[in-house]
Amino acid sequence: MAERFGSYQSEIYLQGFGGTKPEFSTDATRLESSAEALMEPGPFSYVASGAGSGSTVRANREAFDRWKLVPRMLTDSTDRDLSTSLLGTPMPAPVLLAPVGVQSIVHPEAELATARAAAELGVPMVLSTASSKTIEEVAAANGAGPRWFQLYWPNDPDVTASILSRAKKAGYTTLVVTLDTWTLGWRPCDLDQAYLPFLEGEGVAIPFSDPAFRALLDKTPEEDSAAAILRWIFMVTGTDRTWRQLPFLREHWDGPIVLKGIQHVDDARRAADAGMDGVIVSNHGGRQVDGAVAALDVLPEIATAVGDRIEVLFDSGVRTGSDVLKALALGASAVLLGRPYVYGLAHGGEAGVRHVLRCLLADFDISMGLSGNRSVGQLSPSVLRR
Numbered sequence: 001m002a003e004r005f006g007s008y009q010s011e012i013y014l015q016g017f018g019g020t021k022p023e024f025s026t027d028a029t030r031l032e033s034s035a036e037a038l039m040e041p042g043p044f045s046y047v048a049s050g051a052g053s054g055s056t057v058r059a060n061r062e063a064f065d066r067w068k069l070v071p072r073m074l075t076d077s078t079d080r081d082l083s084t085s086l087l088g089t090p091m092p093a094p095v096l097l098a099p100v101g102v103q104s105i106v107h108p109e110a111e112l113a114t115a116r117a118a119a120e121l122g123v124p125m126v127l128s129t130a131s132s133k134t135i136e137e138v139a140a141a142n143g144a145g146p147r148w149f150q151l152y153w154p155n156d157p158d159v160t161a162s163i164l165s166r167a168k169k170a171g172y173t174t175l176v177v178t179l180d181t182w183t184l185g186w187r188p189c190d191l192d193q194a195y196l197p198f199l200e201g202e203g204v205a206i207p208f209s210d211p212a213f214r215a216l217l218d219k220t221p222e223e224d225s226a227a228a229i230l231r232w233i234f235m236v237t238g239t240d241r242t243w244r245q246l247p248f249l250r251e252h253w254d255g256p257i258v259l260k261g262i263q264h265v266d267d268a269r270r271a272a273d274a275g276m277d278g279v280i281v282s283n284h285g286g287r288q289v290d291g292a293v294a295a296l297d298v299l300p301e302i303a304t305a306v307g308d309r310i311e312v313l314f315d316s317g318v319r320t321g322s323d324v325l326k327a328l329a330l331g332a333s334a335v336l337l338g339r340p341y342v343y344g345l346a347h348g349g350e351a352g353v354r355h356v357l358r359c360l361l362a363d364f365d366i367s368m369g370l371s372g373n374r375s376v377g378q379l380s381p382s383v384l385r386r
C-alpha cells in the first residue's frame, strides 16, 4: 500500500517535470478557493462556513498550527507502513471519510461518487443518515470497500431499528452516533441566504425510503415532501435521547458503536463506562457551537483518559498530511476528513474525491518519512513540540 501512495507521489512529480499541471490543486486551501468559484453561493457557504462568528472553525486550524513536528534524520524510514486496523476494519492508512449529508447539493452523483472513490483506495467511508442516496444504493457503489454508518438518532424506536437493520444488512460494519447535532447550530451564512440543504437536491433519501418512517406519514414523501421532511427533522432533533438510551442502540446493532462529537473528557469516560467501542473527538468542523474549544486541544486529555479502553478517533480541521501525523501523535488512532473531500466532489465527482484522498495520503506518507517515522504505531507526543 505504501507503494501505491509512493507511486502517486512520483506520478504528481513526474507530471510536474513534464510540465503537466494536475487537474485540480494538490492543496486543500486552494481547492476551497477554486470550489468557491465553481459552486453556487448557497451550497458553497453551507459547506464552508461554521456556526456564529466562525471562531471555532478558525480555532480548529490554529490549534494545528501551534504544534510543530521535530524531524529525525537517518532513521531508515524508507519503507513505511501506514496501514492500520480499527474496530475490525483494515485500513491502508489511518484516514476515513467523515459523514457529510446531502451531497447532491455539491454533485449529482453525490454519495455514490464518494463511495466509489473511497472503495478504490480502500479508505472507509462513513455514510450520513442525511445522505441524498439510500443506504443500499451507496453500499452497491461502495462494493467491496469498507463502510460505516452514521446515525442521526430518531426518537421513534421503530424507525431507528429499521434504519439500523437496513445498514447492517447492507454491509456497514461500525455505527457512528452523532450527538452534537440534536439541533442545527446558529449558522448566519445559511440563515442570511435562507439556505436549507435538505430542501435542495433529492432530499433525505434514507428516511424517505424507509418503510417504518413511511408508515407514520399521512401522505407519502412523493405526495408531500415538505411535510415528510418536517416530520423527519422533528424526529431527529430534541434532547430526549440520553445516556440511558444507549442500551437500545446496543440491542439493535451487533457491531462496534462509536460516539461522535465528544469534546469533554468526562463524556469520553462516560462513553467508555457505557460500553461504547470508541469516540470521535470532534466539534463538527466548527459548525455547531461557536466559541467551542478547538477539537485538537481536547484530544490529548481524552486520549490519555480513555485511549487504553476504547478507540479515540478525531476530526475537525484536518487539511494536510502533517495534520494527520499531529493528531495521531496526540493520541488519535485515526482521523476523519470532512470539507476537503467535499470540494473534491464539487470539482470532479468521483475523480475529484479520489484526487483529494490520494494527495492527502501521499502528503501523509512523505511527511511520515521525512520526519523519520516508519509506522503509525510508533507516533507519540515526543515527535511534536508546542
Ligand SMILES: Cc1cc2nc3c(=O)[nH]c(=O)nc-3n(C[C@H](O)[C@H](O)[C@H](O)COP(=O)(O)O)c2cc1C
Pocket: 046, 047, 048, 060, 098, 099, 100, 101, 102, 128, 129, 130, 150, 178, 260, 282, 283, 284, 285, 286, 315, 316, 317, 318, 336, 337, 338, 339, 340, 342
Ligand atoms: C457540509 C457538511 C455536512 C455534514 N454533515 C454531517 C452529517 O450528516 N453527519 C455528521 O455526523 N456530521 C456531518 N458533518 C460533520 C463532519 O462529519 C465532520 O465532523 C466535519 O466536517 C470535520 O471537520 P472538517 O470539515 O474541518 O474536516 C458535516 C460537515 C459538513 C462540512
Ligand SMILES: O=C(O)C(=O)c1ccccc1
Pocket: 100, 101, 102, 130, 181, 197, 198, 284, 287
Ligand atoms: O450541516 C451539518 O453539519 C449536518 O450535520 C447536517 C445535518 C442535517 C442534514 C445535513 C447535514
